Amino acid sequence: MFMAAMIGILATIVLAVLRTLLGPTVFDRILAINMLGTKIILLVAVLGFLLGRPDFLDLALIYVFLNFIGIIAVLKYVKFKNLATVNPDNEEVGNERV
Amino acid sequence: MLNNLILGVALYAIWLLWSGHYSLLLLSLGAISCLTVVVLVRRMGVFEPERQHVHLLLPLPLYWPWLLWAIFVANLDIAWRVLHPKLPIAPCVFKVKASQKSELGRVIYANSITLTPGTVSMDVESDTITVHALTEKSASSLQTGEMDRRVTALELERES
Amino acid sequence: MNVFDLISWVCLLGGVFFCFVGSVGLLRLPDFYSRMHGASMTDTLGAALVFIGLMFQAGLSLVTVKLVMILFFLLLTSPTSTHALAKSAFDAGLKPWVKKQKDVIQ
Numbered sequence: 001m002f003m004a005a006m007i008g009i010l011a012t013i014v015l016a017v018l019r020t021l022l023g024p025t026v027f028d029r030i031l032a033i034n035m036l037g038t039k040i041i042l043l044v045a046v047l048g049f050l051l052g053r054p055d056f057l058d059l060a061l062i063y064v065f066l067n068f069i070g071i072i073a074v075l076k077y078v079k080f081k082n083l084a085t086v087n088p089d090n091e092e093v094g095n096e097r098v
Numbered sequence: 099m100l101n102n103l104i105l106g107v108a109l110y111a112i113w114l115l116w117s118g119h120y121s122l123l124l125l126s127l128g129a130i131s132c133l134t135v136v137v138l139v140r141r142m143g144v145f146e147p148e149r150q151h152v153h154l155l156l157p158l159p160l161y162w163p164w165l166l167w168a169i170f171v172a173n174l175d176i177a178w179r180v181l182h183p184k185l186p187i188a189p190c191v192f193k194v195k196a197s198q199k200s201e202l203g204r205v206i207y208a209n210s211i212t213l214t215p216g217t218v219s220m221d222v223e224s225d226t227i228t229v230h231a232l233t234e235k236s237a238s239s240l241q242t243g244e245m246d247r248r249v250t251a252l253e254l255e256r257e258s
Numbered sequence: 259m260n261v262f263d264l265i266s267w268v269c270l271l272g273g274v275f276f277c278f279v280g281s282v283g284l285l286r287l288p289d290f291y292s293r294m295h296g297a298s299m300t301d302t303l304g305a306a307l308v309f310i311g312l313m314f315q316a317g318l319s320l321v322t323v324k325l326v327m328i329l330f331f332l333l334l335t336s337p338t339s340t341h342a343l344a345k346s347a348f349d350a351g352l353k354p355w356v357k358k359q360k361d362v363i364q
Contacts, residue, residue, distance in 0.1 A: 001267050001270065002270075004274075005273075005274050005308070008277070009274060009277060011278060012274075012300070015278075015281035015284065016281050016284060019284045019285055022285075025290055025352060027290050027347040027350075028290050028293065031284075031290070031293060031294060031297055031343060032297075034297065034336075034339055034340075034343070035284065035297045035301070038301050038305060038332070038336065039300070041305075041328070041332065042273075042277070042305060045308070045309070045312060045325070045328070046270075049315055049316075054316070054321045060328055061116075061324070064328060064332055065331070067335070067339075068335040071339040071342070071343070072339065075342050075343060075346050078346065079346050079349070115320075115323065116324065118320065166306075169303060170303060173299055173302065176283070176295060176296075176299050177276060180279055180280075180282060180287070181279060181282070185287070185288075187287070189289075189292050189355060208337075208341060209334075209338065209341070210337075212298065212337035212338075212344075213298070213337045215299040215302060215303075216295055218291070218298065218340060218344050219341055219344070220348045221348060222341075228348075230291045230294075232292055
């Protein structure tokens with residue numbers, strides 16, 4: 001039964017990859033990658049149960065945070081073309097930190 | 099200082115829960131990493147006392163069952179529309195009023211809107227939220243203002 | 259086969275079904291903003307049902323606590339990243355596809 005769930009999740013991942021390749025805007029691709037990350041978390045959790053090793057859940061938790069931080073970082077890069085920008089809307093904060 | 103202590107203790111409790119190994123070496127490694135996180139958070143200044151509205155978090159478990167039920171109903175509706183051969187959707191963009199006073203209350207409201215399939219919050223201002231809705235039905239269920247009322251009720255629990 | 263196994267399998271397969279429908283929506287829906295709703299569907303009910311199914315398999319143990327915490331953090335981070343995505347697309351000037359043009363807010 002875990003095998004069936006894994007096959008279903010893998011089919012979902014294939015569709016998400018298809019959307020990543022189709023585009024058309026960069027935001028569509030980021031959205032598809034974000035969903036792909038969620039599916040990988042589910043895949044890792046189910047795989048842990050399939051192999052009888054619940055330690056895999058620790059990896060799943062790490063993937064939750066990596067997915068979140070990664071998406072925010074990519075969005076920041078797309079928006080500002082730069083990861084070092086502190087806060088371009090607020091001049092004072094920017095000057096203070098530089 | 100008290101805040102940092104609470105943060106450190108909470109981090110260490112979560113670390114103990116996740117680790118499951120209790121040898122001296124691992125316990126001290128955990129303590130070192132928790133201490134590092136507290137120092138980093140203090141340097142970043144994201145855990146300032148005036149930004150905390152912890153009293154908001156206490157009645158939150160009472161709100162979750164209603165939110166989960168709303169999410170469940172919306173999910174069934176959207177799944178039916180996605181699988182329908184004619185794709186019966188009518189996307190629209192509109193603004194709703196956010197009557198929460200604190201920043202955290204608005205964050206909870208905007209996140210609840212996004213979490214419910216069929217509505218996504220696009221922009222959060224001081225008293226309005228711009229929402230993109232997939233169908234007329236999900237738009238009108240948000241415009242009744244029940245979610246807004248429930249989140250605001252969380253906020254007033256302690257102050258009144 | 260006991261009743262807990264049955265509940266867990268129904269939840270697991272239901273979760274996978276909702277994930278799959280969400281990704282079908284990701285492919286079928288016409289524009290970026292409506293695709294976001296499909297993705298949000300897999301993030302909420304799909305993930306929640308899969309984790310509830312796994313909780314029934316694990317029983318009352320530390321593993322269930324971990325599953326609850328993963329689900330909690332997932333439900334906390336996924337709307338935040340979706341909102342960040344929607345806001346940056348809106349700020350970048352991507353227009354939503356609508357049937358009635360008067361609904362668009364400038």
